[in-house]
Amino acid sequence: MSKAKRKKPHDPAKAHDRRPRDLLRNAEVATVEVDNPLALDPGEKIVALRSIRNDPLARLHSHHQIDEAQYQGGRAFQSDWEKAERGPRAVDPTREYVDGGQMREPITEGQRKAVLRLNRAERELGADGSALVHDVLVHGMTMDQIGQRRGLRTQRWRDYFSRRFCECLDRLALIYGFATQKR
Template structure:
């Protein structure tokens, strides 16, 4: 059996019970929420949330941004390659789906709201999963970037009406 990874750090969290039946009263045999183990180091966002650096609205905005980023397939949707020929009865895939187009439009709204520099930071941390220590060398730069990231996530939460405070 291999040695456990030192990077894995589990923490119990309360999540919605997928087996909860709304047809019956919630009690010990039918709980609404159950305890699950979460890897705190799964991403920079979960690490910052576990340390109390991000609030619930900022985490929700980061999660939504990540979902949009992943819907786009990472950096962006692929362009049509007219030079490629489909052979052997292979199915031609539409190069850009409607889901990717909608995600791209929403990410364009995010970029217009945040600006180029802050959008780059949010996409690197929330979309690509980089930690601030991987992006920046000095502690002062990381602290400033964390402040900027929180401000950007606050703006996104307000745009998507996820903000819980003002």
């Protein structure tokens, strides 16, 4: 005859695990600690899952291949790129219809500052470094894809692109103020 199992006492610390249990079959996620939006005390953290499938920067950060300063520098570059990018806009049905051409929207101060920061980053990274950073952070390419695009398919070139990308992230962390210069 088997023993009856005892129930463990209720632990309130484990009451709110907000991570999903039913992920898709092809989901690629990593755990990350974020501020609790439902917290009563400021600074309270919870563990959440973030998708890393189409985000090479988050993948490198979750696998501890880059540090926090490099990650924040890459995110700042992506933020500036999104602010500065001016391309085709979707039709806004809430705006008044006007017959004829559409007047260009004026450049905002935030866009101007983002362009200045991007220009400085491009000068400091150089032509090859800025192309590499642009391919990874804007287009979301992997090192294999970058090597294939340039016709360099060996493991040695992939390792070179990886090391060069980490150097570029170090430089971006310095430019955006997330790291200090080593002496």
